[in-house]
Amino acid sequence: MEIPGLVEITTYDELREVVPEPLAAAAGKTRKELHDLDRQWLAASPFCLIATSAADGSCDVSPKGDPAGFTKVFDGSTIAIPERAGNRRVDGFGNILSNPHVGLIYFLPGRGDTLRINGRARIVREAPFFDEMVVKGNRPQLALLVEIDEIFHHCSKAFLRSKLWNPETWDPEAVPSRPRISKALERQDADLAELEQYYGKAYEEKIYQVKY
Incomplete structure (x- = not known):
């Protein structure tokens, strides 16, 4: 589609002409292991988004939600997310089979800041920890096991701009x-x-x- 007056950015240098280098605090905030504050966040979060991309570049973002603390933490760099039955499309899982890299964003209702995790995922069909993921008698048939590559907290600007948690805007x-x-x-x-x-x-x- 041709849009009159459009000016496209095609190189990283052009991008940095518009967006300056990040401040040191932002540039250096990524970590490879969970801090106790990250564990507290995961224990309180009832919802996350999982972004995936197949080897051919096709993408998907899937919402996942359960009672708070649904994500199981094994150690400082390994977590698991139960999968509940849905529409059976398995778009994200299909992507992971050809490209294991995933991006996660964890939400806390009412909070503007978020927890972000990037890593590599495996699809698990059975494991002893499934017994710890039972909700209302439902034992998951699948789970996503994620090895963390980087983790960091993200500020609330997008939520403030959108007024997402403000009931007056709903x-x-x-x-x-x-x-x-x-x-x-x-x-x-x-x-x-x-x-x-x-x-x-x-x-x-x-x-x-x-x-x-």
């Missing part, structure tokens, strides 16, 4: 509901009333009952 009705989106884009032949029932209260009640 407008869940700004776009059509999930059932209506599904009807328009994914399940055109389905009855809207049935979709509304499917995504209703029973949907939440069954999220730990489903297996692959």
